[in-house]
Amino acid sequence: DIQMTQSPSSVSASVGDTITITCRASQGISGWLAWYQQRPGKAPKLLISGASNLQSGVPSRFSGRGSATDYTLTISSLQPEDFATYFCQHTNSFPPWTFGPGTKVEIK
Amino acid sequence: EVQLVESGGALVQPGRSLRLSCAASGFNFDDYAMHWVRQAPGKGLEWVSGINWNSGGLALADSVKGRFTISRDNSKNSLYLQMDSLRPEDTGIYYCARDRFGDYVGYFENWGQGTLVAVSS
DSSP, rough: OOOOOEEOEEEEEETOOOEEEEEEEEEEOOTOOEEEETTTSOOOOOETTTTTOTTTTTTTTTTEEEEEEEEEEEOOOOOGOOHHHHEEEOOOOSSOOOBOEEEEEEEE | OOEEEOOOEEETTTTEEEEEEEEEEEGGGGSOOOOEEEOOOOOOOOEEEEEOSSSSSEHHHHHTTEEEEEEEEETTTTTEEOSSSGGGGGEEEEEEEEEESSSOOOOOOOOOOOEEEEEEE
């Protein structure tokens, strides 16, 4: 099975800051990667698929990139509603689909 | 608007069974693969099981193989998870999620609000 790791596990930032979260797969996943946002007490929300494709309605301050085993999620100009936990997940047609452990973005 | 509403969560003793349901609306249910994803208290996300549009493809995480069964009834726009031989480590919120396509690719585009399963004596 493919294992996913994320760093950092948490980050403190201020409104207006830019942050980058890193996700690494245990083997190459050819861009089959998704990012989710989960606010406290809420269900996760798909932000990005295919490593870099924003879901409809997701603000353009979110961006994703990467290839092979290494991927990043960047949030530019953090807004109050962006303080949440972010998970990466490898995707494709073959289960199991595994998530990274999550990165909590906290207000400094 | 896509809506997924889970039900059936409860407090149960180890070894007992539980059946979760997910009622779907706002889209053509039989066009999409569906999944169950769970989250232990204060922990991350774990994919549990998936089923493609016509039940021709079924998948289970190793942690639940032999104990859980996923099914769907397209005539009722409903997804189910039969959970047998429950263990304390099965405790968590269980989310129903819709995939992007009829054959699963693992993009969980829509989620329900979740239903809580607690396994404890």
